[in-house]
Amino acid sequence: MSLPFLSRLAMGVAAVALIAAAPAPAAPSAGRGAWPMRTVAPRGAPNVLLIMTDDVGFGASSAYGGPIATPVFDALARTGARYNNFNTTALCSPTRASLLTGRDPHNVNMGNVTNMPTGFEGYTTAIPRSAATIARILRDGGYSTAMFGKSHLTPDWELSADGPFDRWPTGLGFDYFYGFLSADTNQTAPNLYENTRPVAPPDEPGYLLDTDLADRAIGWMSAQHAAAPGKPFFVYYAPGTAHSPHTAPAEWLKRYRGAFDQGWDKVREETFAQQKALGIIPADAALAARPPGIPAWDSLTADQKRLSARMMEAYAASLAYCDAQIGRVIEHLRRTGQLADTMIVFLQGDNGGSAEGGPMGMIFEQTAVLGDEEDPADQMRRIDDIGTGRAYTMYPAGWGWAMNAPFPWYKQVASHAGGTRNGLVIAWPGHVAAPETVRGQYAHVSDIAPTILSATGVAAPKAVDGIAQQPFDGISLAYTLDRPTAPARRRTQVYEMMENFGIYRDGWFAGSTPKRYAWQFATRESLADPQNRDRHWELYDLRTDFSQTRDLAAAQPAKLRELQALFWKQAASNHILPIHDYKLGAEGRPTLNAGRDVFTYSAPVSRLPYAAAPPTTGRSFTIEAEVTLPAGGGRGVLLAAGGRFGGHAFFLDGGRPAFHVNAVGPYQYEVIARDRLGPGRHRLAARFVADDAKPGSGGAMLLLVDGVEVARGRADRSFHGWLQNTEGFDIGEDTLTPVSPRYDVAGSRFTGTIEQVVVRLDPAP
Structure with a gap:
């Protein structure tokens, strides 16, 4: 045995002896521990269920005198506090940001929807950590805490798997x-995420997102209560109904068949009368006149009336069905004994009813977004698609009004x-x-967060992270719960x-007097005066003119x-200046x-x-695919951008290469090779040569196999973009809905082997 080893052993024995001789460490003193402590909510803190629907105007629901039956909302209104002077921001993302942060939208950079940011402070759509x-x-x-439904709070450039995720719901x-x-999203094939991971909707007959x-x-x-029955929850339930598309089960659509044949002028008058009868509005309130751009119902043709009424039936059925699904959630709380300890804050809409469908409405919302018009004859041919997953309906402006x-x-x-005016009900057993x-x-959507904190007893922090x-x-509305007429x-x-x-x-x-119609937002021009200082103004005394019908600007300058x-x-x-068109300040967008x-x-x-996908709109581009095909030539999708409601796809149909451009609705263009491909390795290409360097341009469509052109055709138009509303970009299959009717999603997976797919954009002119 070596001396060094004996030396080390001796040293070790000595060390053990010293340790044994040392006094034992003191035991932890009473009341002190080493375990991390979990934060406990204040004693008696209620559960909070925050509900907000989408694009539902003040006069839509039956609780506010409207024509759409919302018995669940009505029941909450009968026992809770109902408000008639509650205001949102007039648009989706800004209302949602204000709702959740308790700040005005521009103060959290949400001066517009996340799809239309600009670089000006107040408009970047990036909610600050402050x-x-x-x-x-x-x-x-x-x-x-949990959230279900529509977010619309994440900047576009942060929506991919690259993140960052701090402005996704789980980061908020x-x-x-x-x-x-x-x-928005397709109710029958929604673009869903679970936490930060895309997930496919359940594959079941009759699937609807609301269910x-x-x-x-x-x-x-159920899982939260089973795990921690003494811990309160905060659930934000934002279904996205009744924003376009308007979709409901067939039996619910039937409930409203013929219910709106009298037209929007008459329905509005009937709602007004019912609002007075219910005491929702003052007895001396007047009914505001129809604004410019919306036609009188009696001026429509018979076909226009039929189509318009059908679109409104779908809207009504979708909101009524959504109300029933919210009822299931509340019934669960009742059945499990949690309802008595739950504060429900229900905002019926994140802004007023929408007029973005234009005077005659749209079978496909994408048409309105892009500033195009639909062919009336094609609309009538598709009338039975309204309310189903085959359409993406947006009703006429007259119904929104x-x-x-x-x-x-x-x-x-x-x-x-x-x-800006929306219905609000706060129901909290024993507190109203x-x-x-x-x-x-007079209240604002930014008041909701302070109201919830007041109810829960959780203090607003001075610093976070x-x-x-x-x-x-x-400003907390808690004071209105027990004092309904408080100033x-x-x-x-x-x-x-x-x-x-x-x-x-x-x-x-x-x-300001509105200077354009809501359906013109995709085609408007930038202003000569970006700060809007020479706009026409109106003045109203809301103390005596509840519904803004008497402009006093001239009388009281x-x-x-x-x-x-x-x-x-x-x-x-409040970071509102400069007031500007969204096209100004868009340069340098991330x-x-x-x-x-x-x-x-x-x-x-x-x-x-x-x-995050190749920006092909308004560009010429080539899709190249290196593949190995099985016997029979293979089938399935090589590349798909978008889906049923716009995009393009490169695929094999029974061994034949095909290229499809979907420009929405009747505007479908396709080239397909005559011959099937043999097995083995091939170099395939699809090329689009745009006529003009602008979104929606038509162009030539070409197919090549191993460097040889095998098919050529033409698309009179192409899709403009904004595909993330419904679908996305896929390689190797087409998910959610198919770009081309030649295949379905279930059978779209490519049966060969993809070595690589390359998208090449031609140089911008």
Whole structure:
């Protein structure tokens, strides 16, 4: 045995002896432990169920005198606090950001929808870390948190698997998310995510997203309650109904068949009368006149009336069915004994009813988004598709205006209550006095987060993750629950959305006259005056003119000047300036594709968001695929961008290469090779040569096999873009819905081997 080893052994024995001789360490003192402690919510803190529907005007639901039966919402209104002076921002993303952060939208950079950001402060659509959401605050305060449905809060350039994920729902404070990320989605084949992972909807007959969301919410609540029955939850339930597309089960569509044959003028009058009968609006309120651009119902042809009524039936059925699914969620809470300890805050709409469908409506929302028009004859041929997954319907502007009774205008118009006024009910057993009294305090969507914190007893933090927090702009409505006629605590509120703007102050409202119709937002031109200082203004005394029907601008010029000055001061301090067209300031927008003209894929890709996919709109491009085919030539999709409602696909149909351009609805273009391919390795290509360097351009379509042209054709138009609303970009199959009717999704997986797919963009002119 070596001496070094004996030496080490001796040293070790000595060390053990010293340790044995040392005094034992002191035991932890009483009350002290080494385990991390979990935050516990304040004693008696209620569960919170926050519900918000989409594009539902003040006068749509039966709880507010409207023609659409919403018995679940009505029941909550009978026992809870119902508000008639509650205001949103007039647009989707800004309302959602304000709702969850408790701040005005421009103060959290959400001055427009996430699809239309600009580089000006207040409009980037990137919610800052200095504005933690109510979900984050409650989670840190001892709550379990979950979100189901529509988010529409993540900047486009952060929507891919590359992240970052801090502005996805799970990064904004939700433990769990199940829903969709953009403005809308197909109810029958939704673009779903679970947390940060894309997931396919359940493969079952008659699938609808509204049913799925209720199932998921009930499942999550059951699991959460089983695991931690003493821990309260915060659930944000935002189904996305009744934004386009309007889809409902066949039996629900039948319930409304013929219900709107009298037209929007008559329905609006009937709603107005019912609102007075229910005491929802003052007895002396007047009904605002039909705005320019919306035709009188009696001026329509018989076919136009039939088509328009059918579109409204689908809208009504979708909202009624959504109400029933929300009822399932609430019934679960009742059945499990949790309802008595749950505060329900239900916003019926994130803005007023939409007019984005234009005077005659759209079978496909994508047509309206792109500023195109649909062929009336084709619309009539597709009338039975309305309300089903074969259409992406957006009803005529007249119905959006009618659903906002008694107010003027509609969604996008932040200068008038038709764009901003929505129904609100807060139901909380044992905490609402005099539920039969309609609350008339002037309120704003930013008030909801402070209201929830007041109810839960969780304090608003001064800092989150070391970041100092912006003060809330919202004012808690808790004071209105037990004092229904208490004086309003909100004296001022500033508004701006899509260049429509205004200011509320102590019962007065001054705002701009809308300068364009809602359906023109895709085609408008930039302004000569980006700050909009020479716009026409209107003035209303809301204390005596509930529904903005008497413009006092000419009669009281001094009051108008006072409010105008206040508006510009508020606009400057709330990141609203410059008021601008979304095309101004768009330069330099973040993108994953900067400087890229070649995109190479060597493995299957599923639902890559449009913002991360090859930007082919308005460009000539070539798709090249190196493949090995089995006997028979193979079949399936090599590349698909988009789906049934617009895009393009390169695929094999029974061994024959095919290239399909889907420009929405009847505008379908395809070239297909005459001969089947033999087995083995092949180099395939599809090429589109655009006529003009602009979105929607027509162009030549070519197919090549092993360098030889095998087919040529033409597309009179192409798709403009914005595919992430419904689908995405796929390699090796087509998910959700097919671009081409030649294949279905279930059979779209490519049967050969893909070595690589390369998309090459021609140089921009």
